[in-house]
Amino acid sequence: MFVENLTLAYSGDKPVVSGLTLEVPSGRLTAIVGPNGSGKSTLLRGMSRLMAPQGGRVLLDGKDIHQLPARELARQLGILPQGPVTPEGITAAELVSRGRHPYRGLFARLTSDDQSAIDEALAAVELEELKDRPVDQLSGGQRQRVWIAMVLAQGTPHLLLDEPTTYLDLAHAVDVMNVVHAAAHTSGRTVVVVLHDLTLAAQYADHLVVMGNGEIAAEGHPVDVLSAELLHEVFGLRATVVEVGGAPVVVPDRRLAV
Amino acid sequence: MVGGRVGRLVGLGLLVLVVFGASLALGARWLGVGAVWHALTEASGSDADVIVRSLRLPRTTVAVLVGACLGVAGALMQGHTRNALAEPGIFGVSAGAALAVVLGLQIGVVESVGSTVWCALIGALIATFGVQRLASRGSGASPVGLALTGAAVAALLGAMTSAIVLLDANTLDGYRFWAVGSVAGRGFDVAGQVLPFAAVGLVLAAINARDLDLLALGDDVAAGLGLSIRRARLVGLLAIGLLTAAGVAACGPIGFLGLLAGHVARRIFGARNSWLIPASALIGAAALVTADLVGRLVGGAGEVQAGVVLGVVGAPLFVMVVRRRAVVL
């Protein structure tokens, strides 16, 4: 996936993302981090078709995503945006089954291919036992995993996830990130995930993109990218970066009241 | 799971058949099952045969058709606007039909029930088209935008209607009988006139069902799954317009049916539109036939219009449904 000179703006306003170029490594997990308002979610919307670019283009296997038919694109690229709506009373299996939409005919029932994709997706997020439970009765972490299973069932080689760990406690966030990591490393998908937890991003990402003011401030392997200087410059955060088990960990400098 | 739903759908179908039969048998004169069967199979021109074949059968048929149309229109609207309040009456379509009927009465082209049908159809279709154009300005309608647009158009058209009605007592006299909503005196000709619109509307609704399932996950998720939001909304609006137009044209602005059918269906079948839409059709049909029957039974010679019965009886029922649900909207 290749983002070329992309400019994104909400109508009339000044661009949120301007002239951004990014090569997303295939079959790897790329994490996008940045302070609030840096344009990371907007970039993700622009990389799918949720937002039309003001300039530039997004290439998927050499083809501009805006030239592809909608269903074709939906078989190549899955996106889990922020704030999906959980319909009242829907079961986990039913929600996941809606991920099969790009493959279904007008009135056709689910095929055995569809069914196995759904089962695989539920297995990947370890929710097979809960598949007949209404999603609104699940815990926050389980609910988020159901939504991820829905995009996994879409069976796309490319996957975009917008802050999938928001509102989750660390244990559940780790569960979700394990699933996301496996999607890249076990299934060979190209995964791009927007995160706001720097340490979590650094632990899992093969490629880390740090955004500030609608541009890429730094990118590369987390160990090479995360530094005290960068955190101060982009986030305005005074912190120490230590390395634990080959991945950087951000420890904020405290200012304790005396 | 699925088996249970099929069973419930069949149950609803049976319910429609039962009330259909009751509507043929009961009224100012009560007929036995034998008499009704005789009238349907080997009519010989007896009084009972005439009552069944030329009075009760046509109006009951119209009630089934219109009830199904308005029920489905309500379910579609609730899905598209994600607003539990949405129903055809609030969407401007009924108001468009009313205005056209009043104009027709005013210039004198409307004299009989048959001629209101064409006026109402034209009015309803123009209103639908208008709402559709207005609602799809900019980046396409948000659920709230859609609901407000419908309400605004309804108010505008309603104002024009009342201006005309107030300036002319004759028009008011014709209008008030149309506006109450009734299936009395509707024959097979009325059913035939609205059938094409109803049929196209129902097909579009069936096509739209799965799109609605995706839209229910939020516009962004739906778009990510390859759905064209704009086209899905367009098909939905068209279906709503055609179905409401058919219903209102045949029977006048029968309010509340769409709301009732959509909610009861959601309660029995849950969120999936492939079930919701046929269920709303059956519930709408059963409700309108029942309302007409009740109106005939309690009113005696005077006969209370189905629209009134639906409002007075349906509203408490609706309130009960709302109260028993844990979460609304």
Next chain:
Amino acid sequence: MNPRTLVLSAACALLAIALALVSLSVGTTKLPVADVVQALLGGGDGGTRLIVLELRLPRVATGLLVGIAFAVSGALLQTLSRNALASPDIVGVNSGASAAAVTVIVLAGTGGGNISGVAARVGIPLAAIIGGLAATAIVGVLSIQRGVIDAGRIVLIGVGVAAAANSIVAWLLVIGDVTDAGRAAAWLAGSLNARTWSDAIPVGLAVLLLLPVAVAFNRDLDALVLGDDVASSLGVRVSRVRIALLVIATVLAAMATSGAGPIAFVALVAPQIAQRLAKTERPPLLSTALLGALFVTAADLVARNGLEVLQVGPYELPVGVVTAAAGAPYLLHLIGRQQKGR
């Protein structure tokens, strides 16, 4: 109050006063605005005073007050139910009032003939108030869920109650004599024609008493916008506040309806327009009130003189026809602009 809201309120107030003066000066006898002002301040000759103070002022005052009452009622209902479609027109207050009033009109009219004259004159406003209050009482009681009036339920149950009341109105119109049906239809459209002080004073009292109370709830309303849980953690007694606001909204709408009939769209559209113009997260109460007054006064001016200016004839339109015809396109315009911005 932020500067934008303040400017909006001031603009609405000034415009409303200006239009009220114009409204007092036009009519069968055209008076210069200067004479009108003089008469209002206690001067002027006897004839002018009679026309301005006795004939025209009650109507203009009723219009201003009814506008305030409907608009505030709508703003309160929309905020407390968190639904832009909630307004007394939709959640049953106006329908309940209408059903009661039309019952009096039809049963007391030429068809029934038992009650007439003074009784019918006093009976209609009284019936409207009772009907409106009864409708909300039903809605309020039925909306209680686990001891709290539920925001979503108010609207849904309100629609149900409104549907029942509306079908009773339609039925009364059918069984009534055509003259009575005509009178009822005219009342239902909402009119300020031939209003006297006896119409204006009850609405005035309601506004005078309840508007300050509503404004006193401003902080609670700010909290309610954030959801019941947040509001109660901020120290708002959600259930009590909601009941209080519901009662205030109902009394205002019922009094306004008794004064001028269920004028369409003011309660729905005035809060929405004020909110969008002020760019606030909920309808600002004072601006909404003044916008409502401006809206009804302007609409009545058009209703009285519109057809004559257009040379259609010397007819007067009901003010409710104009409020709907003018409010609806403006609301459409605002929705459209918002969609483009998305």
